[in-house]
Amino acid sequence: MDGDSIRLLIGIILTVAAVLWITVTEKLLKNGWSSKSEQEEKKAQKKLFEKPEDRLASLSFIKMLMLIVLGSLQTIFLERFAEGFLLWFYLVICAMVYWLTAEGLLKMVATTNYNKWFSRSRWLVNLLVMICKPINRLKEKSLQIMNLSSSDIDQDNEILSLLDSIRVESDLSDQEYQLIQSAIHFKDLEANDILTPRVDVIAAELQADHDEIEDLFYEHGYSRILIYDDTIDHVVGVLHQKDFIQFMKKAYLYNKNISLTSILKPTVVAPPNMKIAVLLKMLQEKKTHMAVITDEYGITSGIVTLEDIVEELVGEIWDEHDEIEEEMIALDNQTYRVLAHANIDKVLRLFDIEDEFTSNTVSGFVIEAMGKMPAEGDSFFYHQLKITVLKLGFHRIHEVLIECTEEEQEDDLLIDDFVRSFEIEANEKEILF
Incomplete structure (x- = not known):
């Protein structure tokens, strides 16, 4: 090899080393963000995790540049020294060496030399953040123009990726894994995603015979039903079974002509596109268990209960009276x-x-x-x-x-x-x- 070839090979090795360092640091920074922030050995290390977004963005940008440089150097090297079968052999070997080295470094650092790695790398990470600061600000401005937030774009994907890695490396059970996944996706769900459709809603007319209402309670096993006037698009309230039983007792024992409207609870009305996290808070504030979902024309689309919302987090909830139905x-x-x-x-x-x-x-x-x-x-x-x-x-x-x-x-x-x-x-x- 001549002098240019040696310098080219050294450039490739140094670039690979830089990419490996960024890959390991980036991975550990993400893990440290979620699980290592409790470490109090060094204030500087804790400070490193206070605002990880800028550091991760800077590392990603530098890594991208290094990969571009690496690709260019490898192209020049391959054009000079590799062709045919040697070309593919070189690519496979490089990929295997890179992968094995990155995985080996990551496991070694994560298990034994975590603090030492960050104490020696902290100054370089901070330097990269300072260099990339104008680029990060430009990115933020661009996202603001598009009404986006950089912290929201990839945050869910990063959390899910981290969750997958934790699941592999720890004894996280399937139930715990599903619960965390459901919590992550919970904020994106809307009332329209979980509602009981109009045709399946159990309701009674305000003028219906009391025996018919009693039959609805016992036939379907619900503790609450909707009461409507004329059509289900005009819901006047929610009837609780225990209130209805007391109502029937008074009407029978004391022969009192009590209006059914006097024992109805007010309804919570929500649009189909309301986030269920917001709807949950509304139900808690109103101290009620059911919301009527209506569209822009005032047409009842269905209902959402407190149980429906909770089931999105913990899965199906069955009681001793439910007939279990496999979907x-x-x-x-x-x-x-x-x-x-x-x-x-x-x-x-x-x-x-x-x-x-x-x-x-x-x-x-x-x-x-x-x-x-x-x-x-x-x-x-x-x-x-x-x-x-x-x-x-x-x-x-x-x-x-x-x-x-x-x-x-x-x-x-x-x-x-x-x-x-x-x-x-x-x-x-x-x-x-």
Whole structure:
């Protein structure tokens, strides 16, 4: 090798070392942010974790520059000394060495030399923050113009990534893992995501016979039901079972003609797009357990109960009177029977499908995908899934069958979407002309 080649190789080694140092420091800083901040051995180390966003952003920016430099140096090196099989051999070896070195350094530092690593690296991290300060400020200004916050963009992903690493390295149980995941996603959920739809709401008319109301309580086992005047779009209050029992006793024993409205509790009304975290606080302030969800036209969309909100954190809550109903039953390793009111995101996530939909339920997804109200036996393919409608009733889908095929099928939905969009475009042109 000549002098230029040696300098080139030294440059590659130094750049790799810099990338390794940034990778390990960045990873430990994230972990330290969540679990190491309790260490009080050194005030300077604690100060390092007071505002980790700037440090992480600076490290990420420098790492990106180093990777660009590394890629350029490697390209020059490969053009001079490697070709054909040697090229691929060199790339594989470099990748393995980098990965093994980074993992080895991370485990070694994390277990034995954590404090020493940061005591020696602190000044360099602070120097990088000072150098990258103008760039970080420019990024913040750009995000403010777009009404975004840098602390919110990747924060959930970083927490979930950290959670995955903790789960691997510790004895975190599946239940604890699911609880933390639910808490992270909790703030993004809206009332429309968890409501009981209008058609499933148990309610009674204000002028209904008292025996009918009593039958509703005993038949469905609820402690509270809605009372409406004329239509369910005009809810006048919430009736508690214990208040109704006292009401019936007084009417029977003392032959008093008491109005049902006197024992009704006021309702909490909320829009479908209200965050359930905000709705939870509202229910707590109003000291009530149920909210009526109405759209912009005053039409009742459904209800959300305190139990519905809590279940989003801890999972389904069953009492001794509930009839346990499995939303998804495995018939075999590849076939599942799914209730139509099951959450479509949760169902497809089991098949590693992360697509987003406007519908919340399996029923809504099927109707949205097929562009019509299907008949029993209708089916379509979506990715590697064959979805068949099993049961219908009163213009509603009750059950579907999901079969997981080995290979991804030609997506009928894409064809249907194209045809529907073509028809809509043609109709618009007819209207215009």
